[in-house]
Amino acid sequence: MHPKNSFLILFIAAALLGITAAPRWAQSTHPSDIGREVAVPRHLEDDEEFLLPIRKLIEHGQELFTANWTAQEGAGRPLAKGTGAPLSDQTEPLIFPRNFNRISGPDSNSCAGCHNSPFGIPGGGGDIVANVFVLGQRFDFATFDPRDRVPTKSSVNEMSQNITLQDIADSRATVGMFGSGFIEMLARQMTGELQAIRDRIPPGGSAPLVAKGISFGVLSRRADGAWNTLRVEGIPAVSLVSAGASQPPSLVIRPFHQAGKVVSLREFSNNAFNHHHGIQSTERFGRNTDPDGDGFVNEITRADITAVTIFQATMAVPGRVISNDPAVEAAVLLGEQRFQSIGCARCHVPSLLLDNQGWVFTEPNPDNPAGNLQVNEAPTLSVDLTGDNLPSPRLKPDPSGVVHVPAFTDLKVHDMCDGPDDPNQEPLDMNQPPGSMGFFAGNRKFITRKLWGAANEPPYFHHGQFTTMREAILAHGGEGRTARASFQALNHYDQDCIIEFLKTLRVLPPGTRDLIVDEKGRKKKWPPVHPQTAH
Incomplete structure (x- = not known):
């Protein structure tokens, strides 16, 4: 048993x-x-x-997500970094007045302190004030004091180089978790499809990698069985690592973090509780242990992490708000057509399909890395993401038995920058080993932004420094350069129509039952039966 x-x-x-x-x-x-x-x-x-x-489990998960953690229950990590490693200098613990640090963390009291937009919904996106300094947590306590020469303590990096606000971390916008259960299940199914192709490749052979109709390039094997990933595209580097013929690349799709780093909502949560709040989970840090030296053990249980994971996984999906104004309807309809015709939809794929009951979310994720709950370490917990007992609106299977997930993404990572001088490039690559040359070479690859809900979840782009969607379009470089040029080649009205279409992709007010509504929240049929002609 x-x-x-x-x-x-x-x-x-x-x-x-x-x-x-x-x-x-x-x-x-x-x-x-x-x-x-x-x-x-x-x-x-x-x-x-x-x-x-399930409703009680979700309620408990929301309680954890909205909790303002205190020092009387384990908040803070006096002797540990946000990575979980011990401080570089144990003689200067992170206690008052060093108990909070906006760059290296702990940097917040609550998950909902940053994830709260729109409508104040816990689990939503965030204003630029809530940007996270990704990878800043590898420092004890960032000060930029050049007199302190201990690597990754406060002022110098792993190579003993002085750091600045511009290169200590990757400043990232806080993204919403709406519909994230469907996103994780899409990534799991895509991973399974890619791995099935991989497992059929004989030594000396090769095969195109295609999942959900999305091409990920070509995977090859040399005659000795060794794996060649040079022609694989759109998969993060960490999923392409191979240690020999008997250890193939995992090809795991990582749908969370804007550079495609994290496998699951559970991994995301385990990371965040320690990084941002100093709350250490038992499954990551062990039972009855106190690695952060705050005098508390078992700060958040395995069951708690499951609850907060299910809370995020079952959040309502975004929908659309389309005005009944005939001029707006005509513009939106033309904007949808232009979005397709100029190539935006090649990456921002309007819909991906979940089949084979893939809408049944299960914990734990079979691809969880070490330090997160593994299959067979606990019974499987299942939740039907299409259930009417979950926050609305919900996606539902169509008559053919598939769920269309209209997230406008391909879950691939793409080079989005025009060379090393592009200001949109990040200073650090989170998919490379910290301190390595690749790590400091910077990052230009980002997962295709999910556009569902984008219109009322500003700011835009991975760094959140754009206040309009038009700015984000015009910043597309690298693999997005052609689509940007095609947008610029349109006349002004057609450009405006694309923006008007994007403005319909919204997180809906809590309790909304229908996925497409008009400006008064009433169910709306789209596309219209008798569309207006755009002028």
Whole structure:
């Protein structure tokens, strides 16, 4: 018998005998809680996640996501970096007045402190004030004081070079998690399709890599069986690593982080709780251990991480708001057509298909890296993402048994910069080993931005320094240069129509039932039966 199942059997047996106890989330205040200042007074015990109704699990996940963590429950990491590694200088712990740092972290009290837009929805995007300094967490406490020469302590990098605000980290916009369960499941299915092709390639052979109709180039093997990824495209470097013929590249699609770094919502959450808040999960840091030296153990449980993962995975999907004004309707319709004809849709693919019940989200993700819950370490938890009991609106299977996910992405990474002097290039490459030459060579590759919900989740581009979608279009370089030139070649009205089309792609107000609505929130049929002629 799987050891994790014993808890469930004991619980069921106790229920039959009428001796069940309320789960911790439902218990009343204990006298020892008087005067205690914590954001989450009750955590889930491991395996409780399988006993709660899905709505209660989501509620607990939202409680964790919106919690303003305090020092009385493990917030802060006095002796640990945001990477989880020990401080470079243990003699200067991250305690007041060094307990928060906007660049190296901890940098926030709550996940929802940054993820809250639009409508104040927990899990949404964020203003540029909420930008995250990705990779800044490899420093203890950023100060830029040139007198401090300890590498990755405060002022010099792994190569003992002075760092500046411009090159210590990659400044990234906070993106929303709307529809993210569908995105993770698309990535899992695409990974499976690519791996199936890989596993059929004999020594000396090659094969085109195609998943969901998206081309990822060609994977080859030499006569000795060694793998050649030189013609593979759109897959992050970390998924192309091979240590020999018997260890093929994983080809894992990584749909989270704007450079395609993170496999799953669970990995994203484990990383973020430690980086941003100093809250260390048991599955990453161990039970009854205190690696960050704050005097607290078991700060967030495996069951808690499952809850916050399910909360994010079941967030409502974005939809469209299209005005009933005939002039606007005509412009939107033409804008959709031009979006296709000038090549935007080659990368911003309007819809990808989930089949074979791929809309049933399961935990854990089979591709989770070490330090995150693995398959067979706990029972599988499943949630039907199309269920009516989840936040609306929802995607539904069509009559052929597939779910169309209209995210406007291909989940590939693309070079989006016009050479090394393009100001959109990032100073660091998070998909290379920290401190390596490749790491410091910078990054020009970004996952195709999901456009669903884009219109009311500004700012734009990976760095969030553009206030309009037009600016973002005109900044497309590298592999996006041709589409940019085609946009610029359009007359002004046609350009405006593309913008008007993009303005319809919105996160809908909470409780909206339909995916396409008019300006008053009423269900709208689109495209119209008798479209207006654009002028």
